[in-house]
Amino acid sequence: MTVHTPRDEQDASIIIRDAADKGTLLNVAGNGTKAPMGRPNQTDASISSAAMSGITLYEPAELVISAKSGTPVLEVMRVLAVKGQELPFEPMDYRSILGTRGDPTIGAIAAMNISGPRRIMAGAARDSLIGARFVNGRGEVVKSGGRVMKNVTGLDLVKLMAGSWGTLGFLTEVTFKVLPKPERMATLVIRGLDDNQAIEALSMALGSPFDVTGAAHLPDRDRRGGSTLIRLEGFRVSVDYRMNELKRLLKRFRFMDILEGVGAEALWQSVRDATILTDQSQRAIWRVSTAPTKGPDVAAHVAQALDAQWFYDWGGGLVWISTPVDGDAGASVLREATRTHGGHATLVRAPAEVRSALDVFEPQSDALMTLTRGIKASFDPAGILNPGRMYAGV
C-alpha cells in the first residue's frame, strides 16, 4: 500500500486533491501508534504526518505553543518542560495497552481529543486546542481558530477537528494553550473502600474548594478494598494547606497515606494510561464516560453479566473496564449499561475481527447521526478520509 508522507500542507493538499479526484480511500495517520483503535477500515493508501515535524511557535509568556502535526508529543513536552510548562490536559499514552511502538504525534492528540486524569480541572485536549490548520477532503487548506486563547470569531471548526479521528481533515498544524507545571504534587491515598464508598469520598473531595486535579479509585482484585487516590497540585504552601484541609474533610475514611515523588508519578501514569488493566493482555478494554454519580452503577451492571475488571479515573469522568474478548467482547452489556445509566462506551482494545463486527463507538441517536453524516460530507464529500473509522459510512 502506498504511504504518502507529505513534507508540508501544500504537498498534503496535492495528494488529497488527487485522491479525491480518483476516489482513492486514504488512511489518515501519524506514526501509527493508535492504528489498532477504532473501526478497522479498508483503504487504498495512507497519508501520514510523519515527515511534518517541528515546533513552529512557542511563547511561554503567552502560554501558547504551535507544532506541525507530526511532531512527537514527547518533543512538545520536552520543549515545554524547559520553561516549566506542560500540556495541562495530561494526554494519555496508548502504547502500553495497545502494545504498539513509535512516537505518538501531537496531531493525534488533537485528532482523537486525548486527555488524562487532570480532565476535571484542565479539560480535555479540545479545551486547550485553540487553533488548527488542516487539509479537508477536497484538498483545500483550511484554518480555524488561531494562537490566542480567547477567540469566538466564526464557527468553531477547531472543536470539530478535535475527536474526529482524521475523518474530516488531515491536520497539518495544531496550536495549544499551555500552563505552568505545578511546583508540587501530593496524593492522598485512602485504603479499603468499596466502589460506592470510594465514589462518595471522591465526590466530597471534588466538591470541596481545594482544587483537586486527579481522582481515581483502583478496586482491589480480591475484594479486600482498593486504593482511592486524590491528587493536589500547586505551590508548596498551598498544597500543604489544602492537603491538611482535605484530610480533615475526609477523616471518617480511615487508613489514609500521603504519597509523593516518583512512586506517586508512576501511579498517576498508570491511571492515565490505563496500564492498571494491562496484565490482562488477552482481554478487551472499554472506556466508559458517564456522569460522576453513575460510575459504580455502570460497573455493577457490567459485573453482573460479565467477568469484568475495572477502575475509575474519576477526574477524567471515566470507568475503564476489561472484559473477555469472546463473542461481542461484552458490547451488548456495556451498551445496555450506558443506555440505563447515561454516558457512552468506546471499545479501545479488541482484535480486529471483533472491532469489525460491532460498533466501536457508542451508536448515536438518528438525529445526531444525520448531523454527523452531513458534517462529514461538508468536509469530505468524496468520503476518502479515514472512511468508516468511527461509524459505518462516515
Next chain:
Amino acid sequence: MTIAFPKPDQAVLARRREIIEGLGRLVASEALIVSEDERRAFETDGLTAYRQMPLAVVLPSTTQEVSAIMRFCHDHGVKVVPRGAGTSLCGGAIPQEDAIVLGVAKMNRVLDVSFEGRTARVQAGITNLGISQAVAYEGFFYAPDPSSQLACTIAGNIAMNSGGAHCLKYGVTTNNLLGVTLVMLDGTVVEIGGEHLDAAGYDILGLVCGSEGQLGVVTEAVVRILRAAEGARPALFGFEKAEDAGACVAAIIGAGIIPVALEYMDKPAIQICEAFAHAGYPLDVEAMLIVEVEGSDQEIDDMLRRIVAIAEPFKPKTMKVSQSEAESAAIWKGRKSAFGATGRVADYICMDGTIPTGQLPYVLKRIDEIVKSYGLGVANVFHAGDGNLHPLVMFNTNVPGEMEKAEKAGEDILKLCVEVGGCLTGEHGVGIEKRDLMTYQFNPVDLEQQMRVRGVFDPGWLLNPAKVFPLEGRFAA
C-alpha cells in the same frame, strides 16, 4: 450606520397576517407579540445604533413549542432570529423586518442540580447569574462571568461562547458546557452531550457553542458548577507606562502563576470608572492592573507576596491589596461597570479583539494613534492574561459624522488585532458588527468550509441569516 441588512423579502412581508395566524395556533396568545409598541422592545439589542422591527415576536414556554414554531417557520420560509436577553454587543440578536424573533427568556427555570456530580440542568432562558444564585446555598457557582451576567441568558452565552473576567482560570462557556437540547429549524429536537464530561462522536456541542444562533435554538443546557474558592482578594498595581504593566503581566505568568483574574485599565478608563465606583483606583498612573488570587487566607497571602515581588522591578507607583470584602467589591464594581460608566460620559462603541499579549505595548500605542487620527478619544479595559482587548471608542452621537468615524476607528483597531496575530472577537461574537470584517481574518476557503457546515443545519439560511458571514459570496452546501 454603515452596516447593511439584506433587503426584506416582500413576499414574506405580504404574508404577515397569515404568518401571525399560524404562530397563534402554536402558542398561547400572551406568548405572541404583534403590536408595534410591544415589538419595539425587541428591535435592537446591546448594539443600539442599529434597529430593525421584527415581523412578530414569539416567547415560547417549552421545547415542544419551540419545535412547533421552528417547523412552522421552516415550512413557510420565515426567517428566525433567536434571542436571549438581548444584551449582545455585536448585534447578534437584532431582528430583520421579514423575520420573527424567537425569545427563550420565559424558559428560565433550574430543572435539576447535582452537587455530587457538579452539574446543573437549566432552561436556556435563565440568566447567567441566576444559575450561580440557584447553587450558591451549597457554596457552588457557575464560572463564566460576562459583565452583563445579571441580565444575559445562558442561551445567549452559549450562542456567543461568552467569557468574562475569570476565564484565565475557569475557561469560557465552551469549557463549562456539558450538554444542550437543540431544536433544529425543521423542528427536530436533538440531545447533545449530557451529565458526563465528554460527548460522544463529533464535538457538535463545541460547534454549537459560539455559533451565534445560526444552527438551532438551545432550549436546555447542562452546565458544570464548581465549588467556590474559600476566598478571593484583588490587588491593584499602578504603573507609569503601559509597557511596564504589560511586562509585569508577562513576568507573573512566566513565574508560573495563573491568577484567577488579570485585568488592565488605562488612564481614561481608570478615571471614568473611579468617578463611578469610588474604588480607590490610582488616578495618577497611565496603566493599572487588577490581579485577583483565590484560596484560603494563607494561600492568598503567599500568592500576593510572590506577585508583589514580581511586580517590584517594574516600579509600580501604587501597590494596594484589598483589605476588606467591601473594598474588593468596589474594585470589581469599577471594572465590571466600565461600559456603563463610560456611557455616562460619552457615547461609545466597545471593541473586542484579542491579541497575543506580547504585542500589547505596540497595539496600545497604535490604538491611541488610530483613534486620535479620527479626532476621537478611547478608554481601554481588557483581560490582560488572555489578550482580550476592549477599547471603548468614545464619540458624541449629536455631532454628525462622529459615529461613522468611531466605527471606522473600531474597524481599523480590529484589523490591527488580526495583523498582529490575534482575532476580531474574543468573547462578544461577530453578529452584524464584525460580519463584514470576517474576510480580514479568514480567506474564502476558510469561510466556505464554515458555511458548508452551517448549511448542514440550515440549508435555506433562515436562522439568524444576516449575521456572521459577509452578505456577498454566501452559499449553503
